[in-house]
Amino acid sequence: MRILGIETSCDETSAAVVVDGRNILSNVVFTQIPFHKEFSGVVPELASRKHMEIIHPVIEEALQKAGLSLGEIDAIAVTQEPGLMGSLLVGLTVAKTLAFTTGKPLIPVNHIMAHVYAANLGESELEFPFIGLIVSGGHTLLTLWESWTHYRIVGSTIDDAVGEAYDKVAKIMGLGYPGGPEVDKLAKKGNSNAIDLPLVMLNYQNDRYNFSYSGLKTAVVYYLQRHSDYQLEDLAASFQKKAIDILLKKTLLLSEDLKIKRVVIAGGVAANSYLREIFTQAPLDLFIPSLALCTDNAAMVAGLGYHLQQLTQKGAFSQDARDKVITKEFKKALRQDKM
Amino acid sequence: MILALSGSTDYFSMAVFSPEYQLLGEFGILTKKLQKWGILAVENLLKSVEIELRELKIIAIDTGPGKFTGLRIAVALAKTLAFSLGLPMLEYSSLDLIRSQIASDKSVLVALDGKQGRVFSKFYDPVKGDSEIYDLEPELLLEKMKIRSFDPDYTLGDGFLTYPILNAIKKPGTEHFFFYPKAAWIFPGVAPQHYQRVNPRYYRKTQAEEAKDAHSGN
Numbered sequence: 119m120r121i122l123g124i125e126t127s128c129d130e131t132s133a134a135v136v137v138d139g140r141n142i143l144s145n146v147v148f149t150q151i152p153f154h155k156e157f158s159g160v161v162p163e164l165a166s167r168k169h170m171e172i173i174h175p176v177i178e179e180a181l182q183k184a185g186l187s188l189g190e191i192d193a194i195a196v197t198q199e200p201g202l203m204g205s206l207l208v209g210l211t212v213a214k215t216l217a218f219t220t221g222k223p224l225i226p227v228n229h230i231m232a233h234v235y236a237a238n239l240g241e242s243e244l245e246f247p248f249i250g251l252i253v254s255g256g257h258t259l260l261t262l263w264e265s266w267t268h269y270r271i272v273g274s275t276i277d278d279a280v281g282e283a284y285d286k287v288a289k290i291m292g293l294g295y296p297g298g299p300e301v302d303k304l305a306k307k308g309n310s311n312a313i314d315l316p317l318v319m320l321n322y323q324n325d326r327y328n329f330s331y332s333g334l335k336t337a338v339v340y341y342l343q344r345h346s347d348y349q350l351e352d353l354a355a356s357f358q359k360k361a362i363d364i365l366l367k368k369t370l371l372l373s374e375d376l377k378i379k380r381v382v383i384a385g386g387v388a389a390n391s392y393l394r395e396i397f398t399q400a401p402l403d404l405f406i407p408s409l410a411l412c413t414d415n416a417a418m419v420a421g422l423g424y425h426l427q428q429l430t431q432k433g434a435f436s437q438d439a440r441d442k443v444i445t446k447e448f449k450k451a452l453r454q455d456k457m
Numbered sequence: 458m459i460l461a462l463s464g465s466t467d468y469f470s471m472a473v474f475s476p477e478y479q480l481l482g483e484f485g486i487l488t489k490k491l492q493k494w495g496i497l498a499v500e501n502l503l504k505s506v507e508i509e510l511r512e513l514k515i516i517a518i519d520t521g522p523g524k525f526t527g528l529r530i531a532v533a534l535a536k537t538l539a540f541s542l543g544l545p546m547l548e549y550s551s552l553d554l555i556r557s558q559i560a561s562d563k564s565v566l567v568a569l570d571g572k573q574g575r576v577f578s579k580f581y582d583p584v585k586g587d588s589e590i591y592d593l594e595p596e597l598l599l600e601k602m603k604i605r606s607f608d609p610d611y612t613l614g615d616g617f618l619t620y621p622i623l624n625a626i627k628k629p630g631t632e633h634f635f636f637y638p639k640a641a642w643i644f645p646g647v648a649p650q651h652y653q654r655v656n657p658r659y660y661r662k663t664q665a666e667e668a669k670d671a672h673s674g675n
Contacts, residue, residue: 156669163525163663170529171656174540188541204526207492211530215537218496219510438493 119427120184122191122216123420124177126169126209127201127229128255129153129160133177134416135184135191139424142239144183145410145417148172151296158295159285166204173212180416188220195423198226199440200256206439214437225423226437229414230257231269233384235422236407236415244405249378251369253393254385255281255296258329258365260372263382266425272372273327276320280361281387283331287338287357291350301354302390308351310359313341317360319367327372334360362393366400379403388412458508459515460499460538461640464488464531465523465551466569466615471499472641473506476514482506483641488527495534510542516652517547517643519554522577522590522660523569532657545649550658552579552590554638555613566609568598568616568623569638576616576623577660580607592661595620602626 120143125132134145150168154160181188196213197206210226217224234250250261250269258280260273278286281298288297293304315337318330338357341348369381382405383397389412397404411418458481459474469491472483484502486494503510518535521528539546552567556579559565565581571592578598580588588605591598599622602608612627615636662670 157665161663161665164665166525166529167657167659167663170533173533174536174653177540204529207526207530208533211492211495211533212537214496215534216541218500219538219541 119192119424120186120190121193121195121225121420121423121427122177122180122188123227123416123418123423124173124194124196124209124213125229125232125414125416125419126173126205127197128205128414129165129168130414131169131172131176132414132416133173133180134420135180135186136239136417136420136424139421140239140243142417143185144180145415146176146180146183147413147415148176155295158289160202162202162204165202166208169205169208173208177212188216191220191222193223193225193423193427194220195225195227195420195426197229197232197419198437199228201229201439203439210437210439223427224437225427227419227423227426229419230254230259230385232418232422234261234263234269234382235266236384236411236418237382237405239411239417239421240405240408244382245380247378248380248382248405249369249372249376250382250384251365252385253280253365253383253387255279255285255298257385258331260327260368262376262378266422267429273329273368275329275331276325277330277332278335280329280331280365281385283335283361284387286335290339290342291353298387298390301358302392304351304354305358305392306355308349308353308355310355312352313348313356315341315356315360317364319364327368329364329368331361358390358392362390362396365393366396369397369402370400373402381405384412386413458512459517459547459643460503460513461517461547461643462499462531462535463519463551463554463638463640464491464527465519465521466527466637467524468637469495469498469527469531470637470640471502472639472643473502473508474643478643478645480641481508483639485639488524488531491527491530495530499534513538513542513544515547515649516542516544517549517640517647518655519551519638519640520548520655521551521658522571522592523551523638524572525657525659528657528659532655536652536655539652539655544652546652546655547643547647547649548655549643549647550579550590551638552577552614554642555635556581557642557644558633558635559611559613563610564607565611565613566602566607566626568612568614568620570615570619571661575661576614576620578614578616580605580609582607590660595622598623599626
């Protein structure tokens with residue numbers, strides 16, 4: 119089955135063709151980072167405008183690289199949630215219209231879950247069950263997967279996402295955008311034990327698998343306000359160590375509790391070099407997507423779409439975009455262990 | 458057959474025309490329902506006039522100015538129809554569509570509510586020639602009219618509903634209902650073009666860009 123995937127949830131415009139959920143025929147990604155860089159972050163309205171300008175040429179290129187015409191596609195998978203509303207709307211409208219004109223099924227896909235699926239686009243096929251750690255600018259989630267259609271969110275951040283903390287810290291340190299790679303680059307030259315920043319464990323029973331990054335971020339702000347004789351490299355390395363170490367500690371905790379060693383790490387922060395280093399050394403069967411598939415891309419959307427298509431009704435044109443899947447109510451319920 | 462779409466204001470409209478621009482049918486929904494029901498609305502309109510997708514030869518679209526989200530969804534829908542069916546497109550300004558409802562020898566001011574306390578406007582002057590499209594606060598628009606000595610016969614567009622200050626220039630006996638552009642108002646004489654050349658015309662930078670310009674003194 120040949121699926122055309124479309125991804126426009128944030129600042130990458132992407133289209134891909136994937137066969138039977140595994141074989142990537144094409145994966146075209148147009149990054150908007152140069153346009154957002156001067157604003158030190160993604161400007162939602164600007165992102166929507168750029169998606170609108172570029173989405174059709176990106177789809178055309180993906181079809182061309184795959185050597186297929188639109189008529190030879192069997193289904194269209196699209197990111198429906200979560201993301202920037204204006205950006206999601208562009209991709210979803212284009213996908214719905216393509217499904218309408220070709221008479222092919224429309225498969226709405228959750229962007230976060232697609233990030234986990236990216237680990238299945240490597241050489242070997244993933245086996246269930248496994249733990250999924252999703253780390254990006256919008257999410258920090260611990261998930262448990264029993265199949266591609268059955269997963270459960272076990273833990274989440276109660277405030278900032280890890281990638282968000284990276285971007286904010288990079289901004290206050292006067293580094294460029296996106297913050298993650300900038301902090302990572304600088305951290306490699308620093309001493310991660312030079313500055314004592316807090317490791318926010320959240321030891322309460324209901325927060326066993328949850329995360330918090332606002333305290334760490336605030337500690338960096340206070341440190342910068344109160345000190346002048348420090349090396350920026352040391353601060354970057356000390357922040358990075360605490361931000362990433364907590365991800366490993368909580369993942370190991372869940373792994374031990376569930377007796378599941380297989381772990382997938384997905385999302386933009388999975389590209390972080392320190393994260394890759396310490397997780398690789400941990401007693402886990404680790405699956406991390408290739409660097410190219412860690413950032414937003416449509417191959418992961420088309421791939422997961424293959425497994426979701428059986429759940430999809432033909433011509434489901436009234437699908438709405440959704441900007442959030444982790445709502446405040448969800449977080450509250452998660453902390454009260456009602457999930 | 459021509460399928461025309463307009464989503465630059467609160468009201469999303471669509472219409473089907475014969476190749477000779479004879480209106481065969483039209484339909485509309487609130488633009489806030491466009492994302493959910495847009496495709497179904499197009500499907501239903503085509504069914505109601507008994508026209509199949511393969512019979513469409515041109516896609517016409519209102520590219521603004523107007524409200525950004527509705528504009529973007531309508532243009533995305535229209536461009537994707539043109540892209541997937543291999544059809545050329547006709548591009549119309551929302552202001553020109555409204556202006557088309559008044560005789561061409563009359564002078565007209567069209568002002569559409571642009572949100573953020575501003576209106577998108579254009580002076581249609583049969584004597585001195587038409588102006589460019591402005592994105593101004595209502596007070597500044599009135600000032601610009603004074604400078605140009607522009608005294609329109611007709612004032613059209615929902616800008617006059619949102620900003621009562623503009624009604625001061627309305628002439629008695631020119632009451633009308635031409636507040637929103639409609640797909641049914643497309644007109645002949647527009648050159649077809651490739652879908653890749655058609656994009657929403659925003660006529661306004663993003664707030665982040667405006668803030669940056671203000672900061673740098675531009």
